[in-house]
Amino acid sequence: MTASLAAGLPDGFEVSIRADVRCLGDGRVLVGGSPLRAIRLTEGAVELMDRGRLRVVDRRSGVLAQRLLDANVADPVLATMTPTDSITVVIPVRDRPEQLDHALAALHPLPTLVVDDGSTDPEAVAEVVARHGARLVPLRVNVGPAGARNAGLATVTSPYVAFVDSDVEVTAEGLMRLARHFEDPRVALVGPRVVSVARSVQPRWHERYDEHTSSLDLGGRACSVRPGAAVGWLPSACVVGRVHLLAGGFDDRLRIGEDVDLVWRLVAAGHTVRYDPTVVARHDTRPTLAGWLGRKFAYGTGGAVLAQRHGDHTAVARLSPAMALAAGALLLRRRWSVPVAAACLARSASSLAASLPELVVTPRLVTQLSARGLGWSLRQESSLLLRHWWPAAVVGAIASRSVRRAVVTACVVDVVAAASEGVRDRPVAAFVGRRMDDLAYGGGLWWGSVRARSPWALSVQWASRPGSARRHGRMLTDSHRANATLENMIGGWKG
Structure with missing residues (x-):
C-alpha cells in the first residue's frame, strides 16, 4: 500500500456534496459524479451527513469522505491558507523576457527561481530575474520544459513547489489557495483553471477564438483528476505539487504531453490529483496563426507516445x-x-x-x-x-x-x-x-x-456492461464494495 493510500483525512476535514449531484430517496442515493454513477448510502452513512456536508471525526467518516471525493460527488471545504515560505515557484524559460517580467511581478512575495533553458539572450533573462529578486538557475544546453522544471525541482527545499510557465500570470494568493488542497494528505498535485488572454494591441481572430476555447481551459467544474473523469489531466502551464510525492518530476524525454504523463503516473501510484477552477491563471495566446496551429499540431503528435505508455487512457x-x-x-x-x-x-x-x-x-x-x-x-x-x-x-x-x-x-x-x-x-x-x-x-x-x-x-x-447493482448487493460508500459506474451502460464523455 502506498503512503497516500494509507494516509487518512485528518479530523475536522470537511466535504460538501456538489450542487450538480442529485440526492434521491431522502438522501440515500446520490446520482452524479465523474464518471457518472449512482451511489447508495447506508443508514449509518446518511446519519453522518449534515445538510449535504460531512465532517471527518473518525476513521469511518474519513473513509466515506474519501470515497465521495474520489467519485466526484463531493468537493473539499478548504479554509487554511498556506504560508508563503511553504511554496517555491519554478519558472522554466527560454528568452521571452517581457512575458517573464509579467509572470514574476504577479508572484511576489513567493520565493521564485527561474531556470534559463538555454536562452539565446541570457543577459536579458538574467536582468529581469535580478530586478524581481528571484533566483536564477542557468542551463547551457536547452533540455526542454520538462527537463528545466526538473532542474529547478532538484533545488527546492520547501514542502510544495509551483510550476508556472513564463507566459502565464497567476498571483501568489492564487497559488497559496491551491496549496490548501494539501490538507488532504493524499493530494500530490493540484491545478487551477488556465484561460487564454490576448496580449496583442489588436488581437487577431484566432486570438479572440482562443480566449473562448483554449485547449488548456478545462472548464468550471472542480474535479478529482483521473483518466475517464470529466477532467483527465492538468496542463503544466500552472500546477502546484507536494515535493516529496513528485518522484523525480516530469519525464524529461518528453517535449509534448509530459504533464499528462505525470498526472497519470501519480494517479496510478495511488495519489490524488485535483483541479480547482476557483483559481484562475492567465496564459498568453500565440500571436501568429502559424504559431497557434503549430502548437495544436504538436499537441496532437504527443498522443502516440502517451498511448504506448498509458494504453486505453488515451482513447479518443x-x-x-x-x-x-x-x-x-x-x-x-x-x-x-x-x-x-x-x-x-x-x-x-x-x-x-x-x-x-x-x-x-x-x-x-x-x-x-x-x-x-x-x-x-x-x-x-x-x-x-x-x-x-x-x-x-x-x-x-x-x-x-x-x-x-x-x-x-x-x-x-x-x-x-x-x-x-x-x-x-x-x-x-x-x-x-x-x-x-x-x-x-x-x-x-x-x-x-x-x-x-x-x-x-x-x-x-x-464500455462494458457490468453486472446489475442489485445482483452485486447494496452500493455502499462506507464499505469495501465499489460501485459500478452508470457510464458503463451509456458511455462517457471524453472532452
Whole structure:
C-alpha cells in the first residue's frame, strides 16, 4: 500500500456534496459524479451527513469522505491558507523576457527561481530575474520544459513547489489557495483553471477564438483528476505539487504531453490529483496563426507516445455499443435512423433500470440518463469525424454519400453544442476556428501515430456492461464494495 493510500483525512476535514449531484430517496442515493454513477448510502452513512456536508471525526467518516471525493460527488471545504515560505515557484524559460517580467511581478512575495533553458539572450533573462529578486538557475544546453522544471525541482527545499510557465500570470494568493488542497494528505498535485488572454494591441481572430476555447481551459467544474473523469489531466502551464510525492518530476524525454504523463503516473501510484477552477491563471495566446496551429499540431503528435505508455487512457472516445449505434444512425440521417436510435435508447434504458437502486428507479430518471448518454455519444462521434479521424473521414466522404451526410450532420451537432456552451459571439469565426483547430490537432494525432507505427492513439474505448447493482448487493460508500459506474451502460464523455 502506498503512503497516500494509507494516509487518512485528518479530523475536522470537511466535504460538501456538489450542487450538480442529485440526492434521491431522502438522501440515500446520490446520482452524479465523474464518471457518472449512482451511489447508495447506508443508514449509518446518511446519519453522518449534515445538510449535504460531512465532517471527518473518525476513521469511518474519513473513509466515506474519501470515497465521495474520489467519485466526484463531493468537493473539499478548504479554509487554511498556506504560508508563503511553504511554496517555491519554478519558472522554466527560454528568452521571452517581457512575458517573464509579467509572470514574476504577479508572484511576489513567493520565493521564485527561474531556470534559463538555454536562452539565446541570457543577459536579458538574467536582468529581469535580478530586478524581481528571484533566483536564477542557468542551463547551457536547452533540455526542454520538462527537463528545466526538473532542474529547478532538484533545488527546492520547501514542502510544495509551483510550476508556472513564463507566459502565464497567476498571483501568489492564487497559488497559496491551491496549496490548501494539501490538507488532504493524499493530494500530490493540484491545478487551477488556465484561460487564454490576448496580449496583442489588436488581437487577431484566432486570438479572440482562443480566449473562448483554449485547449488548456478545462472548464468550471472542480474535479478529482483521473483518466475517464470529466477532467483527465492538468496542463503544466500552472500546477502546484507536494515535493516529496513528485518522484523525480516530469519525464524529461518528453517535449509534448509530459504533464499528462505525470498526472497519470501519480494517479496510478495511488495519489490524488485535483483541479480547482476557483483559481484562475492567465496564459498568453500565440500571436501568429502559424504559431497557434503549430502548437495544436504538436499537441496532437504527443498522443502516440502517451498511448504506448498509458494504453486505453488515451482513447479518443468512450462509447457503449448501444449508444454508439444510436448516434451513428442519427448522424447518417436515413429513414431507418430514428427507429434504430429508439431501439438502442430503449435497450440502454432497460440496462439503466436494472442497474439503479430500486429505491429511486423512475421512468423520468431513466429517460433523462439515457438521453444524456445519447447526447454524449452524438458529440463524441461528431468529434471523431471532425477532429480525431478527419483524414479517414475525408477519404470516406470522397467515395460515400453516407459519409458526406454524416460529416454534415456532425458539423450541425458541433454548432448546436457550441451554442449550448455559450459560444455565440462571431459564430462564423468560431466555426472556422474550431475546424482549423480540429484539422491541426487531428493531423498531429495521425502524424504521431504514423511515426510510432501504432494506431492506439486513434482508438475508441468500448464500455462494458457490468453486472446489475442489485445482483452485486447494496452500493455502499462506507464499505469495501465499489460501485459500478452508470457510464458503463451509456458511455462517457471524453472532452
